[in-house]
Structures are given as C-alpha cells and as structure tokens.
Amino acid sequence: MRAIARWVRADLRARRGQAALTVLAVAGIVAALITAATLLEDGTNPWRGLFTRGNGAHVWIHTVDPPDPAALRRLDGVADVAGPYRSAPATLVQPGKKTPITLREMPAALPRVGRPVVAEGRWLDPRDPEGVVVERSFAKATGLRPGSAFTVTGLDGATHNLVVVGLAESGDQGFYPEWKPGLAWTLRETLHTVEPKSGRTESVTGLRLADPELTDLIVQRTVTTLGGQVQRISTWREVRASMELDNRLLGVLLALFGTVGLIAAALAIANAVGGRVLVQLRDIATLKSLGFTRGQVTLALLIEHGALGLAGVVLGVAAGWAITVYAMQDLVVVPLSLGPLAAIASGTALTVLVAVGLPAWRGGRTPPIPAAPAAPPRGRLSRLARLALLVRLPPALVLGARDAFTRRLPAALTTFGLAVPMMMISIGLGCWATLDDFREHPERVGQAGRLTVRAGSVPAADVEKIALADPGVKAAYPGAEVDTLVPGQTRTVRARALGTSADPYPFHVVEGRMFRERGEAVAGQGLLDLMDVEIGDRVRVTIGGTPLILLIVGRVIEPEQDGEVLSFGIDSLNAKDAVPVPFYSLVLHDDADPAEVRARLQAAGLEVSQPVNPADRLAIIRVIIVALTVVLALIGLANLLTANALGLRDHAVDLAVLKAMGLTPRQVTATLVTATGLLVTLGVLIGTAVGASLSAWLIDLQGAASGVGSGIGRTPSLTTLAIAALTAIGAALLVALIPARRAARFHIPHAVR
C-alpha cells in the first residue's frame, strides 16, 4: 500500500494541470447538476421554500368560533399552533372591477408559526392602522404594489380606504388565481372596522405538526376535538399540489441536460485515464518488473484517478451548494434537499469509478517488459493520406493525415470525446432556438391571441366593438374558461371555449384538424394522456353542472396547465356559461406593438391582460445552457489535451526522423496540428450534425412528456451551427498549436525510445 501511495503521489505531482482539469470538469458537472436539480425542485415546488421560510403550519382549520389553542396544542403530534386569527370576506374595489378577497387578522409582531414572508414593502405596523399586506400572487394578478390604494367594501356595503404597505408570500395557501379568493393581512382593529359583526367572520387556526406524514390522522383528531365547529380544513398537501404547475417541461429539459452532461463527463474521464495509461505504459511495465501485481497496478490507477474524480464530486457539491445559496439567492429559496443531493453525489461518484475502472483494468494488464514500449503501429499511409499525396498537398498535411489515424481506438475516442460535447452544445442551441421561436411566434405555441380583454368599466356587450375599433387588432375571439370535472379524475381540468365553431380561434393544430362544428373539440397532449383518449374519441365532461359530450378532432400545442386543456367553440357551451362573453382573445396585426395596443385598450376602459409566454417561464433554461456549454467546453478541452499528449507520445520518434529528413520546425508543427485538427474537425462536425438533427426530435419528445405536446422543437439555424462549429474547431486548433510548437523545437532524447 505504501508503494502504491508513493507512486500515486509522484504521478499526481508530475501532472498537476491535467489533474486540476479533471477535478474541475467533474466539479463543473456536479455543480451544474445540483444547480439544475435545485432550480427544478424549487421551481416545480415553490411550496417547499415558502413553507420552510415562513415556518408554515401543515393544517389550517376554519371554524365558526375561535378554538382553544391550548387544547389543540395538547393534541398528540401537534408541535405548535398558529392563531386563531379572525378572517372576514370582503370585496376589493378597483376601477372597473370588484374582486372577492379574504381579510385575515395578523399581529404586528410576526408569529412563530405560519408567518407570511414579506417580499416587498414592509409588514403591518400599529401606527398605521390603514395598512394591509397583500399576498404576492394576488397582488400580481390585481396589479397592486406597496403604496397602492386598497379600497374594500365589507358585507354591510360600507367602503373603507386602506393602503397596501407590503407584499408577502406564504406557503399556507396556494397561489392566486388557482387558490381563491385572494388574501390580505390586516391588523385586528382594521379587520374589526371592515367587519364589525363577529357572526360574519370565521376563525382560522394553523397546526404545525411534528410529523407531516400523520396529517390525516391529526385532522381526524382535530375534527373530533372541535366537534361541529369545523367549517373547512386545508392541508399542506393541497397547498403544495396547487403550486405544482407548469414546470414539467423545465424539469424534463434539465434532466436531459444533466444526464447527457454526466455521460460526457464519464467519457472525458475514461478518455483521460485511458490516455494517461497509454502514456505511462513504460512506467507501469517497470513497476510490474519490480513486483507490482496486476491488481496493485489497477488499484493504483483506480485510487489516483478515482480520487481526482471524487475530489471533483466534493468540490462540485460545495460549489453547487454555494451557487444556490449565495449566487442565486433570488431564484432559490431553499437549498436542495438531502435525497437528490446524495443521489447526484453518489451517482456521479459511481459514474467516475466506472469510467476510471475500465482503463485502470487495462493498465493492470500491461505486460511487465518495460524494454518494449508499446510502439504505435507502423501504419501504412492511409487511403486519405495517399489521396493527399496524389493531389500534391504539402507534406505536413499528408503526414498529419497519416498520423491522425495510426492508432484507431484513441482516434475514435478523441473523435467521439469531442463529438459528444459538441452534440450536447448543438442540442442546447436547439433549445435556445426553440425558446426564441416561442417568443417570436407565440401563435405556434397556442398563443396567437397576444392580449385578453374583459369588460372593465364598459358594458360587456361593447367589449368586442371597442377592441375591434383599435387599429392594431386584427380579430377578436369570444372566450370563456371554466373548470370541468373529468370522469374518473378527482380533480378538474380546464375547459376553454374560444372562438366559434364557424370561426375558430387560430389554435396551432399539430395533429388531426381544427373543430368545425358544435360538439367538436381539440386538446393538448396532457389532456389526451390524462384521460387516455386519442383523436377521434368522445369525452364526457361536466361543465357548470351540465354534462357535455365532445368529440376530440385534433391535438394542439398547449403550453398551459401542463397541456391538460380542452378547447372548443364557445357555441358548444351552454348559454349560461357563455353569455355575457367573459373575455375576448385578441389577435393583433403583425406590426402592432402589444404594449401600445394594451395601453390604448386600457384607456378605453377595458381590462387587458397579456398571457405569459412559455419562454419566460423557461428563461432559467438559458442560464443552464450557457453554464452547461462552459462545462462541456471544459470536457472537450480535457479530451483534447489527452489526444495531444497521446499524439506527442506516439510520434516523438517520428518527429526526430522528420527533422532529420529536413522538415522545418514549422512543418513539424503543422504536421502535429493537422493530426489533431483532423480528428477535432471530424468530431466537431459529427457532433454538430447529430446534435442538430436530434435536437428538434428530442425537444418534441420532451414536449410530449411534459404535456405541451410534440411539434415545438426547432433546429438551430445553419449560421448558428456554423459559428459554433467553427469556434470549436478554431479553439481546438489553438490549443493544439502550443504543445505542437514546443514539441517541434524540443530535442527528442534518444532514450525516449
């Protein structure tokens, strides 16, 4: 063991740079994976972060009268109690609209459990009794900001002028509008002013549990304890479920990047170790002649390279943690939980060991005769080289072309090792292009309507007329969105009536056809998957209590609700749900600026909203693409250095001969660069071509898996691909040039043979 340690230490000392690069490449991949997983976990599950930060309550009990908190606290499994707080329904009055809200009492000193987390502005202050703090998602939907007027009418019809002093987030109830009504916190006195009658208020109490898994049991106990007092109970599971939306595409994309990044890293490590073993064959043979056994050599290689990889994993975990905690404070609320972290760390460590294992095993099988260094096969001129000779190319090119392929396996490994990162980069570019396409052609992702207008302060009957009067508006489609119960499902899906059967809204139909008659509908992939139906099937849904049978005639790209949306003409809907038309979706002229149109329509008294482009929700992907490209470039670099070291080793003898034959140092350099450059070019071109052809298909696959549906994938433009490939080749040649120049000037000692 001591002998192994001595050798490993000496070898590491001799190649610090390469060792550092290995550590960095692995660390980069691990950090990227952790960052991606954190974003994913946090993004798909904002509840977790909010709940942790606010020390939230797992169960909220709505009762008529305030329960005895001490009795609740005594319940087995209850760790702490929040409230009870009084809560009153009220109506928020804004110009042109009235929105039902819940006002909830909260002390000026934030409680220990279930405290809202202030995101903007400040918390309630007894010196400012008019102040309210509004839940953030509700504030966003209603356009409220700190300082905005907050006019409410109580059930008695009296109007109170309050002011928003802050916006806060809470993990104790879901986001608006999935979770209605909107929530605002006020001081006890303010609540009393708005709703003086205690009979119209309810009492809300939160329970923080010692073990969240026992929620159901404790809910039962609570109901028993409180008797008929309980009106409604909400648990953390419902809250979490309501927040988990719309992020499956992001998740699947990140998983794809992570997995392939890991494969690329494994390849790079295997290549680096394999190359190192080839360079060291002589030393390994010497060690064996001294009495190292096959197992000891394998073990030494495993320890040396495995330790580098594991150091990379540790560094990567630390870096990933630091990135998510410090650099991405705004994006990430809570660092990755232990499970995924351990999975990433152990998964990478395992990958590293497997990647190291094979070359180490091969190294162990080195024959112990050091006097016979493994000479490169004295290859004949390859067909390519002979062709080059025929057309009288410069000798350096011919020799380089010959050198490139003398060792087939390393040549293949180098090519492959560069092709894989390049393929990934091309796929990344494809994702980028897809996002750009989302933004530039929203109609292709089902967002032909750039604006949605509702009757604000104008009569509902006039909305269409006003909207169409605007010069920027091309068409207005009447629409209604209702939640509908689907047979066999415990939850609702969205039914969207938009346009009429005769004049349907321009959905992006990718399969089947658009609906043309009453009773026909199109659906997103998510809905087809959920209900396990195909185009041509009939579905029976219940809308507003009325059963409705719809024939699915096509599949559309559906970025909302994970694709679980059923769309049909508004004429298929019952009149009670469709009249007056709840909203109009406006398709604008190509040259019209949505912001300007929006401003004009708002001035005309309409309530205007703009749908969120999926590209905005996926914006984080761009950060990941850039970061991953950097890591992939590192991996490519590691592969390249391995190839260079091997090339120099294989051709050291030839170099002396070439010089003896009269090649100038510049020609020798050119030979070496050509040898590496050919492999690099081959690898980059293969990688780019494969990546470009795969990217659209892969993204479509992702789209289908995430419910949006296939048909969204785009291939990066030829110019982008050409620039990427040329950059990669150019950089690789530059990297190859430095050692080649040095080698060309270097005196090759005789003993190297």
Place this chain on the structure above:
Amino acid sequence: MTSATAPVVRTVNLVKIYQNGGVPVPAVRGVDLTVEEGEFVAIMGPSGSGKSTLIHMLGGLDTRTGGEIWLDGMRVDTLSESAWAVLRRKKIGFVFQFFNLVANMTVADNVELPALLAGASAREARRRREELLDALGLTGRADAAPAQLSGGEQQRVALARALANQPRLLLADEPTGNLDSRNTNDVLRLLGQVHAKGQTIVLVTHDARVACMADRVINLLDGQIVDDADITPRRSRSRGTAWDVIELHG
C-alpha cells in the same frame, strides 16, 4: 530440494515461440541452463538470438511456451502473473538497457519503491536506500528527478533499485548498452563489487568486454546454446579480478 543445495536458476528444455501474425517464430529453442549460487553468467549472442527473451522468462516478465524454470529449488514456470510479481519483489532484481526509472519519482523514491513493495516500513526503506545510494556514490542525488541524471548515474540508480531487497538473483539486460565507455566502466565495476559479495548475476550483452567480467559465458544462436564456457575457475578467482579485467580493456 532446499535452497542450500539447489542451483539458483535451472531451466529444463525451455522453449519460447512467438506468434507473429499467425506464423510461429521460435525465439528460444530448448535451453537447459543451470546457474549456481554466487555465479556471474554472461549470455551473449547476436541480435535476435533470443537472449533477451531468455532473461525475461527467467524473471517471469515473459511466459514460456514449453519447458521448466526452477528458481531456488522451486518450480516457478507454472506460477500466475501475480505470484511471479510477488516472487520478483523478494528474489529477483532487474536492470534494463534503458534504465527504466519511473520518470515521475525522485531517485530516492525509485530506490525505496521495491522495499516498500516488499512490505518494509518507510523508515526501513529509507535506511536501505541511504545505504545503497551511499555505496553507489549517489548520496547527493537522492532528490533529483531521473531526467536530471546522466545515463551512468541513472543506471547506477537502477542498480540500487534492483538490489534494494537483496535479491537472490540479479538479472541485467544489456545494462551498458546505452552508456559511453566511462559509464560502462563505472557500472561494470559496481556489478563486479556486488558479485564479489556473493550476488548471483545473469547478464545479457553483446559486448565481449562486458562478458569478460563473468565467470561463465554462454553463447546463444537462434535460441539455442551453442557454447557454454567457464572463463576462470570460480573458486580460484581473487576478489580483484573483475576490476583488473576492466583496467586491461579500459
């Protein structure tokens, strides 16, 4: 048989046939060789006569195609690769033409490696290394990298490494083949000294001057022994003979 009476090396009808693209190429064709304890045997022969192959087989670096190899009264040709490796640690020292020092390790590390491999403590390995380098006149170069040494110095370090575990058998494959005459003399003088202390040596060379140092010269041709002659009766040789021979030729 016990090690006291058995020869250090004995081969019986040793055969090695390489396969070159499906064509069998015999390198060693039925060699019977016995080396007694304390003997210094030089194996000579033209290029391709199989002398390197023979010595590699004696050290277990190469496998035999047929025949037997006995080392210290123990049959070893049937050993596995790992068993050979373990055997080499204790009983066999190798010196090669191109020195074959581990390039990344210092001179000290190179010499200590076999001792550590054989299970000596770090302190013990260090003590032996200091002793050996001292004896070979390399004390000052302990921390140097092999590349910083001259060829003669490198070969002396290689010799120190080969002797680190006081092997029963020292195998040398053209140890002076890559040295100038002055360094050749240095190395030969050292070999003479260790032989004088009773070290059994088998040396491969095509240099007659080097072979002159040995007690016995064996000539190989086409993988067969064609001549086996004692140069001087071993028992009657005085301690200074080897040195005198060098002086004569040098």
